[in-house]
Amino acid sequence: MGKVIGYARVSTRAQDADRQIKDLLGAGVRRDDLHVDHGVSGARATRPAFDRALDALQEGDTLVITTLDRLGRSTVNLLGLAEQLRSRGVNLRVLNLGGGNVDTGTLMGSMVFTVMAALAQMELDIKRERVTDSVAKRRAAGGDLGGRRPAFSHSQIENARRLIDAGQPATHVARDLGMSRATLYRRIADLDAKQWLGTQQK
Template identity: 75%
Template sequence: MGKLIGYARVSTRSQGTDRQVTDLLGAGVRRDDLYVDHGVSGARASRPGFDQAVGALHEGDTLVVTTLDRLGRSTQTMLELAQELRQRGVGLRVLNLGGGDVDTSIPMGSMVFTVMAALAQMELEIKRERITDSVEKRRAAGKDLGGRRQTFTDSQIRTAVRLIESGDPVAQVARDLGISRATLYRRIRNLPSTATV
């Protein structure tokens, strides 16, 4: 019987893989056969931990992931991976797919995987459409789109200019304001009718 090779991934460094790791270990994956990517998007073609996991697979082994989206973002990518693994004689097991455990080494599991991969991509595309639509509506209505707001008034920047002119170091004034020197210089340059430093 082949080995179970586990793979866990989170998209940002602030997220944790603890739950995925616990589920994979609970499914029988040995800790030595577990590969993890931290802060790596599923949209990236090359993921170091994923590449190591796939490289560790031999005929008869099974790649185990907790959810379908750990494998990638597009149906095409996921189906190509499933096909590649099948050709190598490697199984693919998704622990939480459709409320159950799906194993692509059996025909029913392979069919369910294909359908769920298509649904996962469709869900992602619907989310993108909603976001794009929302941004367009907010822009058309002249509403705020978010992003960084200008925190300092021209009056505050003029005060910073006076401090610099009186001998305070630019770096210190910028630090006290909580902005970079480059930002302070840019704001000073953009002040209407003010002498630059």
Template identity: 90%
Template sequence: MGKLIGYAHVSTKAQDADRQIKDLIAAGVRRDDLYVDHGVSGARASRPAFDRALDALHEGDTLVITTLDRLGRSTVNMLSLAEQLRSKGINLRVLNLGGGNVDTATPMGSMVFTVMAALAQMELEIKRERVTDSVTKRRAAGGDLGGRRPAFTDSQIENARRLIDAGQPATHVARDLGMSRATLYRRIADLDVKQWMKIQKG
């Protein structure tokens, strides 16, 4: 009977893999056969501990992971890796699929794996959309997103003022510029002062 090789990973060093490790041990993986990547994105082609886990696998062994996204972050990547394992006679066991082996050597196993890989990628895309939506809402509310703020020219601020004077809601104009209404009004006031000083000098 082959060995069980367990792999866990967390994307940031602030996260911990304790739950994954606990589940892998409960599934029969020995601590000596556990490989964990900390602070390494699943999107990276090379993951040190994952590479060592693959090197430790031999024909008849089983790679055990807790969730399918531990294997990779794209359907193509997951399927490619599964094919590599199958060609070497290595099984794959995903604990969130009921603890059974996903046997990619059979038509049914290949179908199940393909569907689950696609679902894992879809779940990741949904998470990304939620983050993007959150950022958009914070920007619309004038929240500080960090990083360098966009620079706006005087003509852009002047155009914004014209839109407001023409009846456009200031909140909508500010949102389109990626700033809060208060910030837009402050920029308009700064522009007024700048223009007044230019007139005085002229």
């Protein structure tokens, strides 16, 4: 039987992970196999304790978290991570998902994630349709979709990033926004830099 690795996260230093840690220990996680990120947002690509937890996982092991949002904020990315773990032969156990305990190593757990994947795909399609409609309206109104001045809000660039993270070709996403792939990546990098500066100034 594989090891049970636990992961907990709190977004700010002012918060504590005591409740998560208690629940994980109660679920059979040994304290030595418990990894906790303090003051780390779920939106960050790099989370030191989470990276250590992933490195510690081997085939047959189980990653245990209290709630799904401890892994991140994007549903599509969460499901992608669950699939990545599954491909490595690692199970994901969520102690409180929809009011119950879900383990992807079980038939029921697998079914729950399949349903979540379908809902996430629908959410993705709706977001993409909104972006496409927005671009079409701008073009119909003679709006400037290119040029040197940013023509899109932070929210639109975030949505474009989510589409790319979910596996949509960057070229297609950029085309739907009426810009080149290079320009889209530059806008995403600019947004990341602004968000990073914002966290440093808090």
